[in-house]
Amino acid sequence: MKINLGKFFLYLFIIFNIQLIASEYKWSASINKKSAFINEPIYLKYICEFNDSGSLYTIDFNPIGKFEKYNILVLKEDEKIINNKRINTYEYIAYVKEKGKVDFDFDVVMKKTTQDSIVELTGGMDNDMEMEQFFNTYLKQKLLSVNIQESKSSLLGDFNIKIKKDKLIKKAFSPFHLEIKINGSGNFQDIKDIKFDINNVKVFSQKPTQELSLTKQGYTGTWSQKFAFVADKDFSIEEFKIEYMNPEDALKKNLIIKKIDVKVTKAYEKENLLDKEEEIFEFSYDYLYLILSFISGFILAKIKFKKEKTIDNDSILFKEKLNNVKSLDELLIILVLQDCIKYDKIIKEIENKQITSLAQAKKSIFSS
Structure with a gap:
């Protein structure tokens, strides 16, 4: 098989010089406390600074989660370009569950693609031979430690x-x-x-x-x-x-x-009731005198006088409460206190959200 020495040396050149054209970076990490209490928030910050735009790199860093000794929550993850230099910032809040020394020891993977570099070096030659390559670099983040003390209360x-x-x-x-x-x-x-x-x-x-x-x-x-x-x-x-x-x-x-x-x-005084007792039948004694003058006694005896209407104060109070109620929660309270057995069905329908409006609830009450 005939070897194309030109291409062979070109690929060697690419491989040995890839680091020269790739972005360089530097990681840093910090913690805001050297000692803390159980359940006290601890602020962790990680920064990756590139020497250029860092377009060839993808960062795989995700320490978020619930672990045996602590929980990690994300506060902020950000990427910026300042003076043509890429800066990635990762901020987290940690809550430690037990006392003693705790280490935050995280891994990060720097994923780099070489496709753009190859195109740049070859000037677009041999486009039919796509040689996109990925290089993964596994790194250990800076070790951050904190001493955890027992707290005097679970609420901090x-x-x-x-x-x-x-x-x-x-x-x-x-x-x-x-x-x-x-x-x-x-x-x-x-x-x-x-x-x-x-x-x-x-x-x-x-x-x-x-x-x-x-x-x-x-x-x-x-x-x-x-x-x-x-x-x-x-x-x-x-x-x-x-x-x-x-x-x-x-x-x-x-x-x-x-x-x-x-x-x-007291809920309501008698004089404050909206429906006061009324005289249903008023009889004029002057008119009676005229009748007695012109009509015989046996006709008078056939006159039937209506009895005064007896008012059920409990019923009036209940209706008054229903008229003034402004929410289903208040209505529920009134029904429970009034007669939870009688209104059991309506109470359950409100609780189960089968009844969702006051109008619907009142209609069910008055028809029960």
Whole structure:
């Protein structure tokens, strides 16, 4: 077989000189803490700086995930060209699960293609022989270490609490609304649902909601939970504490919900009812006198007087509550308190979202 020496030496030239025309790069890594507590956010930063545009390189670096000793979350991954030089930046947040020394020892693969270099050297000759090649370089990132200490509380961060409460005087069976908001930065995911148990008070609560963003300090934002308390007598929500530790000073602290006293009045007074008792039949005694003057007694005896209508106050109160209800949640409370057995079917249909509007629910109630 005849060997084309020109092509052979050309390929040797390409292989031995590929490093000369390829991009060079430099990795660096940093950690923001030498010591931290369990569940305290740790900021990791990795930078790859190229000597040129780095167009021949693809970086394979992905340390994100849940591991035995720690969890890694991505904060930011970025690529920029500054002064015709490529810079890749990788920022992560680590949460360590156990005490002791922890090493962040990650691998990275630098993948390089030679196709552009070959075309550049050959000037486009022999295009029918595509010689795209890939070279993978396996590297160890700089070892980053941190000493982890046991924390005094499972909840770590810098928090403050705000309480939004309803009027402290409520009518019987009218819900007293309460919202608890925790703001700040820390491991919000470890805040447990708040539960209240008060004698003779029906407590309704929503699942907590979180509006969070990940920062260098960990999660920052708001955690909140809403409640409704229903009773027919005065009641108190006792003082409640949520324990946490601020890693800045390593002191154990408390978020405090102070005692709340709620006064409950009668639902409706008789004089405030919309439908007052009425006289159904009014009889004029002057007219009676005329009748007696002109009509004989046996005719008078046949006159039938209508009895006054008896009003069911419980029914009126119930209808009044239905007319004033503004949401399906409030309606659910009223039905449970009014007669959970009688309205069991409607209650289940609301809970299962078979009934989705107030109009539909009221129609079912009035037809039951």
